[in-house]
Amino acid sequence: xxxxxxxxxxxxxxxxxxxxxxxxxxxxxxxxxxxxxxxxxxxxxxxxxxxxxxxxxxxxxxxxxxxxxxxxxxxxxxxxxxxxxxxxxxxxxxxxxxxxxxxxxxxxxxxxxxxxxxxxxxxxxxxxxxxxxxxxxxxxxxxxxxxxxxxxxxxxxxxxxxxxxxxxxxxxxxxxxxxxxxxxxxxxxxxxxxxxxxxxxxxxxxxxxxxxxxxxxxxxxxxxxxxxxxxxxxxxxxxxxxxxxxxxxxxxxxxxxxxxxxxxxxxxxxxxxxxxxxxxxxxxxxxxxxxxxxxxxxxxxxxxxxxx
Amino acid sequence: xxxxxxxxxxxxxxxxxxxxxxxxxxxxxxxxxxxxxxxxxxxxxxxxxxxxxxxxxxxxxxxxxxxxxxxxxxxxxxxxxxxxxxxxxxxxxxxxxxxxxxxxxxxxxxxxxxxxxxxxxxxxxxxxxxxxxxxxxxxxxxxxxxxxxxxxxxxxxxxxxxxxxxxxxxxxxxxxxxxxxxxxxxxxxxxxxxxxxxxxxxxxxxxxxxxxxxxxxxxxxxxxxxxxxxxxxxxxxxxxxxxxxxxxxxxxxxxxxxxxxxxxxxxxxxxxxxxxxxxxx
Ligand SMILES: Nc1ncnc2c1ncn2[C@@H]1O[C@H](COP(=O)(O)OP(=O)(O)O)[C@@H](O)[C@H]1O
Ligand SMILES: [Mg+2]
Numbered sequence: 049x050x051x052x053x054x055x056x057x058x059x060x061x062x063x064x065x066x067x068x069x070x071x072x073x074x075x076x077x078x079x080x081x082x083x084x085x086x087x088x089x090x091x092x093x094x095x096x097x098x099x100x101x102x103x104x105x106x107x108x109x110x111x112x113x114x115x116x117x118x119x120x121x122x123x124x125x126x127x128x129x130x131x132x133x134x135x136x137x138x139x140x141x142x143x144x145x146x147x148x149x150x151x152x153x154x155x156x157x158x159x160x161x162x163x164x165x166x167x168x169x170x171x172x173x174x175x176x177x178x179x180x181x182x183x184x185x186x187x188x189x190x191x192x193x194x195x196x197x198x199x200x201x202x203x204x205x206x207x208x209x210x211x212x213x214x215x216x217x218x219x220x221x222x223x224x225x226x227x228x229x230x231x232x233x234x235x236x237x238x239x240x241x242x243x244x245x246x247x248x249x250x251x252x253x254x255x256x257x258x259x260x261x262x263x264x265x266x267x268x269x270x271x272x273x274x275x276x277x278x279x280x281x282x283x284x285x286x287x288x289x290x291x292x293x294x295x296x297x298x299x300x301x302x303x304x305x306x307x308x309x310x311x312x313x314x315x316x317x318x319x320x321x322x323x324x325x326x327x328x329x330x331x332x333x334x335x336x337x338x339x340x341x342x343x344x345x346x347x348x349x350x351x352x353x354x355x356x
Numbered sequence: 357x358x359x360x361x362x363x364x365x366x367x368x369x370x371x372x373x374x375x376x377x378x379x380x381x382x383x384x385x386x387x388x389x390x391x392x393x394x395x396x397x398x399x400x401x402x403x404x405x406x407x408x409x410x411x412x413x414x415x416x417x418x419x420x421x422x423x424x425x426x427x428x429x430x431x432x433x434x435x436x437x438x439x440x441x442x443x444x445x446x447x448x449x450x451x452x453x454x455x456x457x458x459x460x461x462x463x464x465x466x467x468x469x470x471x472x473x474x475x476x477x478x479x480x481x482x483x484x485x486x487x488x489x490x491x492x493x494x495x496x497x498x499x500x501x502x503x504x505x506x507x508x509x510x511x512x513x514x515x516x517x518x519x520x521x522x523x524x525x526x527x528x529x530x531x532x533x534x535x536x537x538x539x540x541x542x543x544x545x546x547x548x549x550x551x552x553x554x555x556x557x558x559x560x561x562x563x564x565x566x567x568x569x570x571x572x573x574x575x576x577x578x579x580x581x582x583x584x585x586x587x588x589x590x591x592x593x594x595x596x597x598x599x600x601x602x603x604x605x606x607x608x609x610x611x612x613x614x615x616x617x618x619x620x621x622x623x624x625x626x627x628x629x630x631x632x633x634x635x636x637x
Contacts, residue, residue: 108540126544138537142559142635151555155545187636205545 052117053084053241054105054209058327059114061100074100075268076113077327080260087235087242089252091300092262093308098245099135102213105243106132118209128156131207135214137198139186145197146182149173152201172204173197176230192223199227203234210235212244216251225284228254249300253293254284260330261303263311271311272331274299295336377417384416415606423606424613438598440590442611446618448590452508453576453622456515460572464520465565468527469553472561478528485524493518493579497586507587511580518579519572526568530561559633566630573626577619592618 060076074097082088090098103109105116107126115122118130139148149169154160160168173182176196186194195215202210215231216224232255235242246252252259259274277292287293307314315325325331415423431443471478493514500510534557542552584593592615599607 106544108543126546128544128546130544132540132544134537134540136537138535138541140538140541140556140559141637142633152545155547185636 052081053119054082054243055117056080056101056105057115057117059101059104059111059116061097061104061109062112072266074265078114078268078270079328079330080270082241082243084241085239086257087232087240087244087255088258088260089256090243090245090260090262091247091249091252091304092268093264093304094247096262096265096268096308098262099213102132102211102243102245106130106211108132128205129207130209130211131202131205133195133198133202133210133212133215135217137186137194139194139197139201141186144183144185145173145178145189146170148186148197149201149204153204156205169200169204172200175203175234176200190223192219192227195219195227199231203238206238208241210240210242210244212242214245214247217246217248224251229284231255249297249304252300253278253296254282254287259296259300261300261308263308269311269325269327270330271303271307271314271325272333275332275334277334277336292336299333299335381416381418384414386413415609419606420609420613423610427610427614442592442595442614445590445592445595445611446614449580449584449592450618452511452584452591453515453573453580456512457519457573457576459512460516460520461523461569463516464523464568465527468524468565469531469557471524471528472531473557478532485521489521489525493575494582494586497583501587507589511583511587511591514583515576515580519576522571522575523565523568526571527561527565530564530568531557533564534560559635562633563630563635566626566633570623570626570630573622574619577615577622581615 056078059078060073062071062073062076064071078101080101090101092098100109104111105123107123107130117123118127140151143151146166146169149172150165153165153168157165157168170179170182173179176199178193178196178200181189181193186197189197195218199215212231216227219227228251234240244255253276257276259276261271261274262268263271274296277296278287278290282290318325427442431441431446433439433441434444471481496514496517497510500513501507504510504513538556538560539552542556547556580591581593581596584591585597586593588594588597592611596608596611596615599605599611
């Protein structure tokens with residue numbers, strides 16, 4: 049059993065209703081563990097609470113109930129160990145490219161000399177392929193270049209955990225592909241623990257070790273966790289030829305298209321069959337591995353008995 | 357194309373100026389001596405000689421030009437408390453405006469920061485700001501004279517009180533509307549509050565703050581003339597009022613031109629500063 053490096057324990061988040069009276073629960077009793085060095089994607093429909101989960105893990109938002117434990121300690125706010133790559137890149141527009149990255153470096157290592165800070169920043173700007181653009185302001189960069197700066201800024205912190213909220217969703221397909229390759233390479237080299245939100249199924253399959261499926265909100269739950277059965281060595285260009293590719297992809301798409309909105313029905317059925325869905329331990333499914341099939345109830349039993 | 361537009365605009369401006377000066381010149385030529393009907397109340401207010409206008413004809417552009425040249429050639433003479441060069445009078449006014457304005461900035465910007473960051477402070481101070489803001493700054497003058505007892509300091513106070521509101525309100529607004537994502541960047545980088553205020557909130561809000569500062573300097577320059585007319589002594593406002601008592605219309609028009617010029621320079625200086633801190637998004 050992999051070490052529970054990060055664990056979300058029974059977290060809930062609710063917002064007061066704007067009309068007054070009561071509140072809407074985005075999710076409650078949410079449990080999720082991320083083993084060290086793994087790449088996890090959360091996938092789910094817009095508005096189900098993915099960003100909220102990520103912000104809570106980043107320390108930017110606080111759960112209404114429950115706790116986030118990182119490396120054995122409950123977190124209390126943001127930390128330089130957990131770097132965030134924001135969906136909207138969130139660059140400081142009055143700083144240059146190197147100014148943005150250096151600001152992060154200086155925050156992490158306040159004692160470093162100016163020369164050390166700049167050298168470190170330059171290294172990470174080069175890593176994302178932006179050498180030569182150091183002195184440009186964000187307003188003069190394309191969307192892909194801005195997101196690269198955001199990635200360089202996060203990586204320059206040499207964080208233990210990388211949190212990404214739909215980092216590539218605003219980019220064109222070509223740029224997205226290149227950046228996915230770069231992020232994947234860097235994360236593998238540095239053994240980063242990554243949580244990434246996406247609604248792009250292919251992106252999830254290419255990058256993730258595990259894909260967390262979230263049902264529609266309000267009251268979203270983690271329906272199950274899909275283990276990516278593709279080999280670690282993947283090439284984006286012939287990944288779709290692998291026998292496990294379509295089983296994994298179909299499983300996720302089936303979930304998004306139908307199961308994500310009818311999960312209540314599925315849950316009732318599971319309970320009636322004597323294998324209730326358990327919030328603390330969402331099912332782990334391995335599409336394409338001979339034993340389980342795509343029918344949801346069968347692998348459940350097989351797996352629950354196998355893993356317990 | 358753009359250059360030619362600029363040249364044409366410049367030519368048109370010159371034409372408008374020339375037309376205005378010509379009309380002015382023709383308009384002030386002495387005409388048939390039909391004395392204007394005298395309003396007795398007006399005559400009482402300014403003195404009979406001034407009211408008839410016969411002894412102080414309206415000056416033409418050439419008179420004003422000559423006077424302007426005379427003032428520019430010797431701006432800093434002092435020939436007595438009531439006879440000082442325009443440069444000195446403008447200097448007094450500018451010094452008062454800067455003193456009151458900088459004091460106001462020193463109060464408004466930190467306070468605006470606090471209000472912008474704290475919704476509680478915003479709500480509790482808002483009623484006071486709403487009531488104090490629309491008060492004509494000159495309405496404070498008697499109170500200022502009574503409590504401060506010094507006319508020059510009272511003018512500075514009046515400048516202070518009139519320039520504080522736009523800076524306060526703009527700073528609070530600018531600080532309150534700093535993008536959430538930039539604050540989140542500071543949070544995830546564990547930036548300490550003071551550093552966050554100086555390196556994130558201040559540059560993010562700077563364009564809005566500078567807009568407030570630019571509005572304030574404009575108001576302050578408008579108000580100083582009136583304030584100095586009221587309290588007398590020194591300053592360009594006092595100069596205008598004094599020349600009115602001397603019935604020197606030429607001096608008054610010259611001073612008006614210079615008031616406009618200085619006001620424009622102050623505004624331009626703040627515009628430069630605003631451009632320097634504005635960032636494209
Ligand atoms: N500040 C807020 N106030 C009220 N409701 C919010 C707020 N932020 C998010 N929500 C609600 O929480 C739900 C989840 O939002 P979010 O986590 O952004 O979803 P996702 O990232 O999955 O699209 C949404 O229904 C949204 O309306
Ligand atoms: Mg989101």
